Each structure stands twice: as structure tokens, then as C-alpha cells.
């Protein structure tokens with residue numbers, strides 16, 4: 412096993428230990444994972460593979476990469492289909508759908524605004540119809556903290572009951588409003604057809620396979636800062652750096668997502684999944700510089716429009732419903748990410 416894959420293997424093992432109660436529901440079942448060649452999707456495929464599921468990985472490779480799933484392709488229980496989620500159909504019997512397909516990095520969705528909206532709106536409807544025809548056991552939709560837009564301080568940490576403050580006509584709207592419309596489609600199929608949907612509002616997540624060289628990842632701040640610091644390039648902070656984010660390590664994110672996907676009797680629920688350790692972007696830049704022992708200078712660039720001022724999840728519901736509590740501190744996760752980046756350089 413190569414050194415790069417060893418880091419992922421260790422993290423998969425951590426996740427599997429947390430999820431072993433669900434093994435019986437996963438083994439020998441057929442899962443469709445849309446966006447399965449992307450960052451989160453490929454971790455999904457890995458975990459399902461270890462649990463002995465049959466996996467159909469659907470991806471049009473618009474931001475994902477075959478590199479993320481190459482190690483799975485020899486497995487007879489794993490099938491990769493290069494297709495668009497908006498038009499994909501199959502007569503194969505499917506038990507579960509995890510619908511992740513969507514470009515997720517801001518510069519990329521701004522470059523492909525129509526495709527981003529389509530994947531979330533038309534693609535979600537198409538997957539919900541497929542789910543209905545298959546009488547599936549659970550449908551997980553990966554929404555985002557971006558549906559909250561730019562919440563005021565009173566709504567930090569942000570609970571699921573906060574409706575959002577979102578610009579419908581602007582640089583982020585193709586993503587934010589696409590996800591909001593998709594949530595509404597999920598809700599409509601839940602009340603109209605009793606479809607077993609679950610919605611995860613994912614807050615910023617990082618971990619191995621976030622790679623600056625992969626097109627989908629540019630614009631994602633942790634990996635950008637680590638790359639800049641390790642290469643002694645300027646660490647570029649937007650605005651004054653006082654805006655905050657809360658970062659969740661991949662092992663915690665996967666535990667939360669699978670618990671939401673698999674826990675019985677929680678159909679129709681919407682749950683924040685993330686880590687509530689809030690940090691300003693400037694402090695993050697300083698932290699990365701220190702951990703990498705870098706000589707990089709921290710420089711400042713104009714803040715893009717509609718950049719959220721604060722991001723922090725209220726995880727009360729996740730704790731109550733799923734017994735979910737993130738375990739990996741930012742310090743620990745960053746050290747692991749830096750270790751990973753050094754190995755793949």
C-alpha cells in the first residue's frame with residue numbers, strides 16, 4: 412500500500428469503528444452515490460466498499476476525478492458510470508441514494524453557473540424520481556451551510572430553524588439558491604410521496620483528497636493556505652480576515668453524514684453537520700503558517716461580494732438526533748492535512 416493511501420486507510424478505519432452498528436443495513440445492499448468521484452463522494456464509496464455494499468458511483472467528472480476512485484474500480488461490487496445526474500436513469504434495483512453531485516467550490520461554480528443550478532435543481536428532481544420508482548430505504552441530500560447566506564450575530568451559532576439571508580441574484584446565488592430549491596424538492600417529495608429523505612447541511616469540511624492541483628479544490632481556504640505556506644508563497648487572505656469559518660475534519664463529517672443517512676425513523680429531518688470551533692480567517696492563516704514553519708508573508712486581497720461574515724453551526728440537533736459530536740480539533744486536523752499535503756507533493 413502506498414504512503415498516500417495509508418493516511419486515507421487510517422481515517423477510513425476510524426470512521427468504520429464509529430459506524431459499525433449500521434453494517435448489517437449496508438452489506439449486500441445497492442447504493443447509488445452521485446458525485447462519487449468528488450472529495451466527499453469518494454469517501455462515501457470507500458466506506459460503503461469496506462462494509463460490503465454494491466456501489467454505483469455516478470459522476471460526470473466536472474469537478475471530481477477518477478484518481479479518487481481508481482483503487483475501487485477492480486472491485487466487482489463497484490461500478491463507475493460517467494453520466495450527468497440531470498439525465499441519468501437505470502433499471503438496476505437501488506436500495507439507497509446518496510445525492511452529492513454538485514460543483515462546490517466558488518470559483519468553479521461561478522465559471523459553470525448553469526450546470527451548478529441544473530445539478531442541484533434538475534438533478535435532484537431526477538434522483539428523487541429514481542428514488543420513488545425504486546421504493547428506496549433512505550435518500551440523503553447534501554445541502555450546505557451556504558443556504559443560510561450571511562446570518563446576523565444573533566443567528567450564530569446557526570440552528571436549522573434559521574431561514575437564511577441570501578442574495579438570490581448574485582455571484583453565489585447559482586449555488587446557494589440551487590441548494591435551497593433542491594431542499595424544497597426534497598421536502599415536496601417527502602410530504603407528497605412519503606419518500607424517506609434526509610438533508611445534511613454541511614459546514615466547511617477538509618481532509619485528504621482535497622488537493623490544490625485538482626480543479627474542484629481551488630478556492631477552498633484550508634488547502635489553499637497549506638499549499639501557499641508549504642511553498643513559501645504569500646498566504647492570501649480576503650478582506651481584513653476577521654470573517655470566520657468553522658472547519659470539520661473528514662472523519663467527523665463522514666460519521667455525521669452516515670448517521671443521518673442510516674438512523675431509523677428520522678425521515679424528513681434536516682440536520683447541520685460540521686464542527687462548531689469558529690476561527691477567523693486571519694487566525695487560520697497564522698495557525699497554518701506556524702504549523703508549517705513557513706516563511707510566507709500574509710497578504711490581503713479584496714473581499715468578494717456576498718462573502719459570509721460568520722459561519723458556525725449549532726449542532727444541538729445533530730447531538731440529540733444522531734448522538735453526533737465532532738472529535739477532531741482544528742489543530743489536530745490541520746496537522747494531519749499538512750502531513751497529507753507533504754506526502755503528495
Ligand SMILES: NC(=O)c1ccc[n+]([C@@H]2O[C@H](COP(=O)([O-])OP(=O)(O)OC[C@H]3O[C@@H](n4cnc5c(N)ncnc54)[C@H](O)[C@@H]3O)[C@@H](O)[C@H]2O)c1
Pocket residue numbers: 445446447448449450451452469470471472473474475476494495496497510511512513514515516526529530534553554555556612613614615616617627
Ligand atoms: N466539502 C464541503 O466542505 C462541502 C460543504 C457544503 C456542502 N457540500 C456538498 O457536498 C457535496 C460534495 O461536495 P465535494 O466537496 O465533495 O465537492 P466535489 O466537487 O469534490 O464533488 C462533487 C462531485 O459532483 C460531480 N458532479 C457535479 N455536477 C455533476 C453532474 N451534473 N452530474 C454528475 N456529477 C456531477 C463532480 O464531478 C464531483 O465529482 C456537494 O453537493 C456540495 O455542495 C460540501
